[in-house]
Amino acid sequence: MVRNRAPGAAFAPDPVSVVDTLHGRAVPDPYRWLEAADSPETLRWLEERSREYEREAATWPLRARLASLIRSLVDTDLWSPPVHRPGAAFATVRPSGTEHPRLVVLAGDGPPRTLYDPAEEDPGGRTTLDAWEPSPDGGLVAVQTSSGGVERGGLRVLRTGTGTPAGPPVPEVRYSHVAWVPGGTPSFYYVRRDGGQGVRGVWLRRVADGAEALIHTCTASGTVPGVRVLGRRWLLVTESHGTGHRTDLWLADLAADAPERPVLRPVQVGAEEETEARLGPDGLLYLRTTLGAPWRRICSVSPEEPGTEHWREVVPEERGATLDAFAPCPGGPGGGPALFVSRTRLGISEAAVHDARSGAPLHAVDLPGQGMVSAPEAAPDGSVYLGYADVAAQQRVLCLPPGERVPRPWPPGASGERDSPAVERTVLWCRSEDGTRVPVTVFAVAGGGGPTLLHAYGGFGRPRQFGFSATVLAWLLSGGRYAVAHVRGGGDAGREWHLAGSGRAKPRAVEDLVAAADALVSAGLCTRRQLCLSGGSAGGLLVLAAATARPDLCGSVIASAPLADMARFERMGLGRMWTREFGTASDPDDFAALMSYSPYHRALDSAVHAPGRRFPSVLLAGFHGDTRTDAAHPRKMCAALLAAAREEGRPPVLLRYERDVGHGPRAVGRAVGLAADAHAFAAHRTGLSPR
Template sequence: MAAPHHGITRDDDPAELLCVVDTVHGMPVADPYRWLEEPDSPATRDWLARREDDFAAAAESWPLRAALAESIRDLVATDLWTPPLRRGARLFATRRPAGDDHPAIVAVEDGGAEQVVFDPQTFDPTGATTLDSWEPSPDGRRVAVQTSTGGTERGALRVLSVETGLPVEEPVEGVRYSNVAWISPGAFYYVRRDDGDGRRGVWLHRVSPTGAEADILVRACTGPRTVPGVRLLGERWLLVTESHGTGHRNDIWIADLAPAEPGNADARPERPQWRTVHAGEEVESHPDLGPDGLLYLRTTLDAARRRICATDPRTPGTAHWREVVAEDPHATLDGFAAVGTARRPELLLARTRLGISRLTAHGADDGRLLRRVELPGEGMVTRLESDGEGGAHLCYADVATQQCVLVLGPGAAGPRPWPEGAQPQPPAVVRRRTMRCRSADGTQVPVTIFSVAGDEAEDGPATASAAPRPTILHAYGGFGRPRQFGFSATVLAWLLAGGRYAVAHVRGGGDLGRDWHLRGARRNKPRSVEDLVAAGEALVAEGVCTRRRLCLSGGSAGGLLVLAAAARRPDLCGAVIASAPLADMARFERMGLGPMWTREFGTAADPQDFAALMSYSPYHRVLQDGAANRPAVLLTGFHGDTRTDAAHPRKMCAALLHARAAGERPALLRYERDVGHGPRAVTKAIELAADAHAFAAAETGLAPPAVSATASGDGGVHRPGREEP
């Protein structure tokens, strides 16, 4: 890349600005709004103040704004739990009481009352602090708690006494969603992933009220773009992983912490003896220890949709693996748990097909199907884990049913709710159907359509009695992540208000396996855009909606996708919602976590990658093509966003405003401070969701006589395995 040169561009905020023009692989690339990459400069602050005024004035005119906010608020007004963890004589979980903004960590003594161990709202009454992760010690007397403030997702790791709720030592600063693996009541491993000074990797921490014990680095990261992880399997095996960016590849090592074992006399916590499970291969695996002492792995090795293999942890390399459960060619294996007893071990498998989970039990010796586990409905299974007592716990949700915790006893045909007596409110009747559309290259792309009972359009093309309705078309299409249909108060409120909701399972996501992801990644990313355009066209052709009544919606990588589709086909839809999107694909590597995403999008340093990036980069398409007759656009940006830097929506909004003529449909930016890409206070989440969908309603003509609510809740502690936009 050559040094940039400058020219003058017209802009009214401020009146005269230098336009940076970079020369990349011989191509001039204009960037007139690079000044908006400085978040706190006087010019940026002044520009943002104008955008805030624009948004406030527009939002006042949206008829359904208050009604949607009330509906969403009613839908989330319920107690929400996470699955319980037993440590010593206590059960630990998080509970977010109805009406509260954040979940709190609670402990329950055997036969005793519930005790609040840590409440973010009490810790920080402003509501800006979130509970990012937590892990109790083996004896249940301490809890390691990680929090962050202002949406930065970077914070502190504190060790609290369960009895008092007070810290027992000074916090460990500068951690980001750190895994914690306790090896005793006074020591644990944790990870650092953000530091650029050689500290990235797995560390041993000994709890010391005096601060006399220095942390010890036990395994440094092998590269600058890897994400470390650490877990303890049983009481003996220490597992360390490194995920390579977000490319669905990881390396795994295991160490035996039992010094009494033959040949392991030198094992010490500060000097683990590592054995390679797999490294340097295009493989992603997730291991778990079975009750029989074997290591079971959910893996993509020779299985794009994943299979289960097993090995002795003392000989963990792939040469020693044996297949237990084969790959299902029609469904992706998303989660598993090794349960049962040492004599009768079982494997519980959660597979997903087009957003719907199925749960089955298999023999751990030969993989034979033992039974199909009955679930409450057609929805999503998450957090499937062994309960340590032969059974498992999991979370279940569907589009109309709140997330709930279920416990599956050993050998049980179906789960029961936890806590005892917990029952979700009766759900709304939501109907689902799947159609397929033909993308530009002939690929058949699935599209799922949701509507409420009484809307006849789910049974086929629109008729006189089933007129086209305002429809939101959602897509993500990145990082191999499948769309799973869990509960969303926002979606349900939209459906109850009379709209329709569709999801395009575009390439780049993981809806049809790893190959589906790779066919929409890096230089193939334009296919994701083509798939979304085809989905929008199909909804119109089927009579589900008209172009004017179609709103594209996506967040993060999905925000990039919907902006790129609207830039390519401005006549496709009437409105676009892009939440915390990527937009400037020439410079995405220089902002936020962009350097970690080159496996997904490519790199500007490569000429062919750069050509693909520029073919769909929304910011540059608008600068080049203008914005006349484009759909209305609502962008959201979060000042504390450390993933997709808020410079993306700032620059995109400026480009749209500059290109539009007076009287054209709006381009708005809803900008928030003290929040980021991850979890936020429920109140703020409701406000954001209501504003976004009130915008969609106003621009697509949704105007029902009333909005009602008949179901409730979502939430829980956010523990992402990868940091994807």
């Protein structure tokens, strides 16, 4: 490590820089001191950035109007699909005008009864309900909460009848799966992803006294454990390997094994394939898998002999549409089993019911529009409950009874549905630098145009699905256009599309976004000044990489909770889990790819070799409690951009920084404030005028 003077040192408490030598290359890092989130120097620097931000934000004419419009669009009763237990159904609802969802119980024809409300526990709004799971008989519910946005909190068991604790809580868990042991003394399996008692894996816990037993230890570093109990008999343990496509699965028979000593037999172990398993009403295991099917297919197998050599294909893959969700259910021919299947084609869901024996489609499901299906689950009566939303309509819960084609609203009489504006959707195709055709979906309402938000994510194989966003709808209603680039690295065109834009190929995702921006301008849909790139997390990395590679590409950029320093991303947040997606700086070839697009280092290079280069105006959003990407990324990126564009009159570089929130869910008011500010910034920079 070498210390020397470097450009941009005016933003440091001590005018020196850190320079690392990696694979024979000098890598400057003058703002490493900003990784210390609570140091006096960082806090003073953040106070200065906050003053700059508020001065600039006060000049945005649409700030208050967008906040009011977005709030009006989200003020509906928002339900989750129900989970049924004997005599009752459990769900969450966020009533109109409230800040957080609450857990409720519905029994008979009576009104919902609140079992847990985070607002009652924490009137300040910092606590969120992260997950919940009722016991098989519905008498107990495991509830997970966290506070301050850190996504790591406590797991407790509540009595359904009274809401009182039923045993000691489990501290320090992060989005744990909970699987209740059927029958016997109340106990459940749960997972520790971050290491419990020095071990990551699956644990069995007795409710009454908190006694625990480790039943599975993770087999490799960087894996995420999971656990489910299927059909009140079969224990399913899974390990997802980082963010790649490998899932290992084991199955144990709780009818034959003691809960604390299950004999786990491999279902699929060691294969670079992604698989999800569910139990059908016929007792067979149904598996949604990429094994032999990059767009995913469904196979079936007996849980008695679950190895891959016994798998039988039921629903084949369909090229062009990712099979992203399914639910075994009754309703097949002659009272046999059926499969509810949803696929995503360029962000739009389509659904059908198939015969689980032959795989033949029985009938299509008539969805309310062109939107997104989520979380389908079968109820004991054979109905399938699912979430549905589209660009113009807030999420609602639908119930599809056996044999029917048209799902019904749930719960009956639920409020929140309203007339939706007509939103036009078109698809524009562009050619990336290597000749690959990349689709771009464009939304507008009649008469909209000009100022355009171009969004991209392009990470972890996730297909872009077009559900509801009050922010997007507010932008469209204000006269703007909204576009999404389906870049490589996402899952919009199957597994190969992801692999073609991940690891050492990640620069292809950046090139795809650049091509999409150029295509929008070439098609006359907007000018460069009217174009604002927008992305969060891995998408924030993408838009910053594109803008620092092509400063003339657009007029402005919004990057929320982005990755930015790709030489050190493994040392911050959950970066160590993402080496399958981005590569590792310890490998010389991976390192070369990372540095070819690392936005932080591109900005630092401009500060040295092209001081005053005119980058687009940039709004960075950072969250102090972010335990995923870590707020050090937007802090350091802001400092580097300020150093690169330090002349008077240059476009602004702004950091909107929040405490007591993180990467995940937050109170509605804070979510509205962030969304309104980001899009008021975009409106100001692109010239969007209110209608």
